[in-house]
Amino acid sequence: MNSAHTSVFKHLLISGLVVFLIFLSIPSQIFPLKKGLTSETTSSFSPRINDYSSQPNFPPTNLSHLVFGLLGSEKAWHHRKAYIESWWRPNATRGFLYLDKAPTGDLLPWSNASPPYRVSDNLTEFLRETEARAPVMIRMIHGIMEVFRETDHDENLRWVVMGDDDSVFFVDNIVDVLGQYDHTKYYYLGGQSEFIMSNYWFSFNQGFGGAGFMLSYPLAKALSEDMESCLRRYAKWRSADQITMVCIADIGVNLSPQKGIHQIDFRGNISGFLSSHPKSPLLSLHHLDMVAPIFPSKDRAESTRHLMNAAAVDQSRMLQQTICYHRQSNCSFSISWGYSAHIYERIMARSHLQKPIETFKPWSNITRPPHYMFDTMLPSNDSCEAPNVFFFQRVAKSSTGILTAYSRAAPRRGPPCSSSGNRTADFVSEIHVLSPRTKRKEMDRCECCDVVRVDGGKAELKYRECMISEIIA
Numbered sequence: 001m002n003s004a005h006t007s008v009f010k011h012l013l014i015s016g017l018v019v020f021l022i023f024l025s026i027p028s029q030i031f032p033l034k035k036g037l038t039s040e041t042t043s044s045f046s047p048r049i050n051d052y053s054s055q056p057n058f059p060p061t062n063l064s065h066l067v068f069g070l071l072g073s074e075k076a077w078h079h080r081k082a083y084i085e086s087w088w089r090p091n092a093t094r095g096f097l098y099l100d101k102a103p104t105g106d107l108l109p110w111s112n113a114s115p116p117y118r119v120s121d122n123l124t125e126f127l128r129e130t131e132a133r134a135p136v137m138i139r140m141i142h143g144i145m146e147v148f149r150e151t152d153h154d155e156n157l158r159w160v161v162m163g164d165d166d167s168v169f170f171v172d173n174i175v176d177v178l179g180q181y182d183h184t185k186y187y188y189l190g191g192q193s194e195f196i197m198s199n200y201w202f203s204f205n206q207g208f209g210g211a212g213f214m215l216s217y218p219l220a221k222a223l224s225e226d227m228e229s230c231l232r233r234y235a236k237w238r239s240a241d242q243i244t245m246v247c248i249a250d251i252g253v254n255l256s257p258q259k260g261i262h263q264i265d266f267r268g269n270i271s272g273f274l275s276s277h278p279k280s281p282l283l284s285l286h287h288l289d290m291v292a293p294i295f296p297s298k299d300r301a302e303s304t305r306h307l308m309n310a311a312a313v314d315q316s317r318m319l320q321q322t323i324c325y326h327r328q329s330n331c332s333f334s335i336s337w338g339y340s341a342h343i344y345e346r347i348m349a350r351s352h353l354q355k356p357i358e359t360f361k362p363w364s365n366i367t368r369p370p371h372y373m374f375d376t377m378l379p380s381n382d383s384c385e386a387p388n389v390f391f392f393q394r395v396a397k398s399s400t401g402i403l404t405a406y407s408r409a410a411p412r413r414g415p416p417c418s419s420s421g422n423r424t425a426d427f428v429s430e431i432h433v434l435s436p437r438t439k440r441k442e443m444d445r446c447e448c449c450d451v452v453r454v455d456g457g458k459a460e461l462k463y464r465e466c467m468i469s470e471i472i473a
Contacts, residue, residue, distance in 0.1 A: 061179035063171060065158035068095030069147030070115060071140045071209075072165025074103055082301035083166045083288060085113045086308045093171060095161075096150060098143045121146060126228075130235035137240035138231055140209070144244070145224040152221070158183035160220040163212040166289055168304060172315040173260065173281040176441075178214060186253045187216040191261025191284070194273070194373055195363040198265050205255050206245035210286040211263040213244075222251050258283060265363035268292055271389075272359035275336040277319035278374075279443055291360070294339075295391055296409050306392070310338030313395050314402055316440040317447075322463060323350045323472060324449035330420035333451060333461060334387070335433055338395070341406040342387035343425040343459070345417035350472050352377070357387075384417035388425045397437065401463075406431040428459050435463040448472060 070084060077099065084097070090112055097115045110117065120139050132138045144162060151157050159178050163169060181187050190207015193199050198208070207213035215223065223230075230247035237243050245255065260283035264270065269292045288300055295303040311318050317337040324333050325347055332344040334353045344353070355377045362371045380386050390406035397403075408429050416424035433449075440447070448466040451459065466472070 058183075061158060061175055061183065063089075063092060063175055064094065065156055065183070066094065066161055066171075066175065066178070067147060067151045067154075067157060067159075068093060068115070068161045068163065068169070069143055070095065070097045070163050070165055070167065071120075071143045072097060072099060074099045074101045074107070077103070077107065077165055078105070080166045080289065081107075081111070081114055083168055083304055084115065085111070086301075086304045087169050087171060087311075088113065088115055089171070094151070096147055097165065098146060100139070118146065118150075126231070130232055132231070132235045134238045134240075137238065137243065138235070140240040141231065141243050141247070142227060144215070144220065145227040148220050148224040152224075158217050160215045160217070161212060162209060162215070163284070164210040164286065166286065167210060167212050168285040168288060168308075169212060170282050170284065170311055170315050170318060172311075173318070174214070174283050176316070177258065177260070177281055177283065181216065183216050184218065185216060186219040186222070186251065187214070187256060188219060188248050188253050189214040189256045189258050189261075191258050191263060192373060193263045193265045193363075195263075195265035196370055196373055197362075197364060197366055198263070199373070202239055202242055203245060206241045207255055207257075207261070208263040208265075208286075209241045209244065211261045212284040212286070213261075215248075219248065219251065219253055223247060226251070260284070262286060264288065264291060266291055266360040267363060268361045269359040270294060271340060271391075272357035272376075272379075274319060275334070275340045275342060276321055276354055276356040277336060279320070279446060281316065281443065282318040282320075307339065310392055310395050310404065313397065314338070314435070314439065317435060320440070320446070321354065322447050322449050323353055324451055324461065326451040326454060326459075329423050329425070329454060330417075331423075331425055331451075331454075333431075333449070333459070335406075335431075335449070335461065337433070337435065338404060339392050341390040341431045341433070343390075343428060343431075344385070344387050345420045345423065345425055346384045381414065383412075383414045384419050386412065386414065388412050388428065390431050393430075401434045401436050404433045404435070406433070427457055428454065429457045431459045431461065433461045433463065446472075 072080065095115055097117045098120045099117055100120060102119055103110060103117065121142060123139060123142060127135045127138060148160055190213035191211045192204060193208050230250065234243045234246060259278045259280035262285050264285055264287040271294065274294060288304060293300050293303040295306055298306060319339055320337050322335045330346055332348045334342040355375045358376045358378050389409045391409050393405045393407045395402065395404045412426060416422045445466055447463050448470060449461050449463045452462050453460045
């Protein structure tokens with residue numbers, strides 16, 4: 001019985017081996033492998049950020065590789081141009097401002113400090129034919145194609161950056177962030193609203209256009225080529241940002257959210273928000289004409305220019321929060337570089353100080369929380385919880401670093417903090433911060449700082465890289 005089984009097994013083994021050898025001898029063209037099963041499939045899933053292994057050796061991304069498309073109206077430009085001129089660099093920044101009609105009055109002659117303007121395409125016939133429900137929104141989306149059309153012939157073009165006529169961009173940081181991505185791939189970078197309901201009403205997956213969004217060259221090209229068809233498909237929609245999102249989704253691309261892009265869907269005083277920025281490069285601010293001026297004793301235009309004075313020296317640290325402690329006085333220092341400084345009269349955890357103080361109000365009059373896409377803390381009248389507030393005053397370079405000075409906004413009301421032994425920081429009128437001249441290139445960890453001296457009405461702090469395993473507490 002065993003001998004019979006052994007004989008059958010040997011026969012099957014030999015037969016199988018013969019069939020296998022015959023299969024190997026057949027030309028591969030007879031049984032071609034499906035294109036999705038070759039090694040090309042695995043390569044398509046390789047990382048897209050900083051992966052240039054299959055691409056030519058591109059030089060690093062710089063400002064000349066970007067083109068900006070700014071959408072606005074002739075009427076609004078009269079009072080909004082200060083926002084754009086605060087960051088626009090004539091003869092360096094490339095792009096165009098698209099107006100609904102030719103400029104008039106005090107806009108002529110056209111300022112060299114402004115972007116060159118174009119009058120948006122006349123879409124009257126297209127709007128009539130499609131019965132579009134929101135003609136202004138269609139004009140804004142069509143602007144993507146118009147700016148791409150102006151620069152498609154430029155072989156250096158890598159990214160199209162879209163914004164409004166009141167978008168404040170931090171172009172050095174934008175260049176650095178875009179440089180982390182492979183511009184030959186399809187990318188749609190943008191920011192959500194800070195207000196939960198704005199995302200709920202429109203979409204959590206769209207980039208809010210006023211805050212700015214970035215399209216890689218292949219995506220901008222594909223979107224431009226499909227623009228008319230897409231605007232026909234979604235002619236009944238009312239939101240420009242939503243239509244842009246779904247047109248891009250039809251190409252197979254989704255939003256890559258960026259924490260440094262800010263729609264500023266708030267009302268009132270946003271100093272609490274700007275004083276606790278997330279640990280990401282600051283890329284944009286929007287709606288500055290819808291909130292209170294961000295610096296005391298300055299109007300909105302002056303405030304924006306003042307902020308850009310710091311940005312002109314070091315954008316990599318703009319609004320980046322650094323926290324350190326002065327044990328002798330039991331105080332905590334929180335610095336939002338280039339904007340504000342806070343002194344708390346007791347030791348407070350970094351995780352607590354990272355929460356923005358709700359100096360601001362929701363974009364819409366919604367009474368029930370949650371309101372925001374981030375943690376917050378309410379303002380406090382407790383002397384141990386309420387900060388002494390200082391705002392950016394001036395910046396200067398020196399051989400030892402970059403010096404920023406912050407001046408007290410107003411006297412803080414209330415008694416000293418009892419838990420600090422009734423010591424007070426009321427005598428401090430100015431804070432000096434010395435930071436390195438070198439640009440911050442990594443955001444994996446915050447910087448640390450030391451309180452060098454607190455006396456004579458002045459506090460002096462010095463930034464440094466955190467030591468290995470250093471605990472900020």
